[in-house]
Amino acid sequence: MKRMRGHAMFSLSFLYWMLSVSPYDGPLYDSSAFSECKQYPENPLYGGGILKDKLPEFQLFTREDGITVNLPIFKLQDITPGTIYSFSTWIKIKNADSAVITASVGDKDSDELCVGTVDAKAGCWSFLKGGFVASSLNISSIYLKNSDEQDLEIEIASASLQPFTEQQWWLLNQQTKINMVNVLISAF
Numbered sequence: 001m002k003r004m005r006g007h008a009m010f011s012l013s014f015l016y017w018m019l020s021v022s023p024y025d026g027p028l029y030d031s032s033a034f035s036e037c038k039q040y041p042e043n044p045l046y047g048g049g050i051l052k053d054k055l056p057e058f059q060l061f062t063r064e065d066g067i068t069v070n071l072p073i074f075k076l077q078d079i080t081p082g083t084i085y086s087f088s089t090w091i092k093i094k095n096a097d098s099a100v101i102t103a104s105v106g107d108k109d110s111d112e113l114c115v116g117t118v119d120a121k122a123g124c125w126s127f128l129k130g131g132f133v134a135s136s137l138n139i140s141s142i143y144l145k146n147s148d149e150q151d152l153e154i155e156i157a158s159a160s161l162q163p164f165t166e167q168q169w170w171l172l173n174q175q176t177k178i179n180m181v182n183v184l185i186s187a188f
Contacts, residue, residue, distance in 0.1 A: 037124035041090030041157040049086075049162035050076075056156050061145070072156050074142040076105075079134045084169050087142060088129040089159040093120045093152050100147040101154060105132055107140040117147070125157065 034042070048054070056072035063069060079085075091101050101120045106112035116130020132139075142161070146152055164172070 033129055034127040037121045037126050038090075039124060041092075041125040042127075044158035044160040045086070045088050046160050046162040048158075049160045050078075051159045051161045054159070056144070056159070067151060069145075069151050070153075072144045072154055074159065074161070076140055076142065076161070079139050080163065081134050082166065083134050084131065084164040084166065085134060086129075086131045086162045086164065087115055087160065088127065089144070090125040090157045091118060091120045091128055091144070092125050092155040092157075093122055093146075094155070095152040096146075096150060097122050099150060099152055101126075101128060102145055102147045103128055103130055104143045104145075105139045105141070106143070112143060115142070120154075 044051075051074060054074065056074050058070045059073050060068050061071045087103060089103070093099050093101070098119060098121050101118050102114055103116040104112035104114050113132060114130075115132045116128050118126045118128035120126040120128075128144075144154055144156065146154070
């Protein structure tokens with residue numbers, strides 16, 4: 001027991017030292033998530049990040065069966081390869097009781113990568129949260145669509161896209177570990 005406590009104290013001291021050597025100067029990752037459908041959307045995480053005050057564009061998309069649907073799209077600029085991005089938005093649907101809404105990143109010439117999903121309900125706001133690491137591939141847009149491509153209306157509010165460097169993400173993970181060690185130590 002004493003040995004475990006000594007090891008925990010050493011680990012905690014080392015992590016505190018690491019954080020003081022390279023202080024974190026960016027926003028902290030917001031781990032909040034909402035599983036309940038709400039009457040009104042919450043404010044955007046990180047004040048909207050790089051999507052602050054941006055509204056989605058709507059683009060016509062032709063499904064495999066030839067039916068055309070209108071999809072909300074966020075056009076992205078200055079996406080940096082190797083950067084970690086946290087994406088979130090509130091979604092409300094019409095013309096269906098519920099639907100799985102998928103957020104994907106990509107461009108018109110490449111495969112899309114799913115970065116988050118939510119089981120949205122009609123008449124209330126559902127929270128979609130996900131993320132991605134920008135690769136060297138051209139990522140020019142975030143697309144929001146119904147997974148089964150059913151024709152429905154998707155309304156969006158409080159969208160946010162927040163970048164984190166690898167160092168920022170590492171420091172955030174270290175802070176999480178410190179918090180866990182503090183909980184373990186206080187349990188003794």
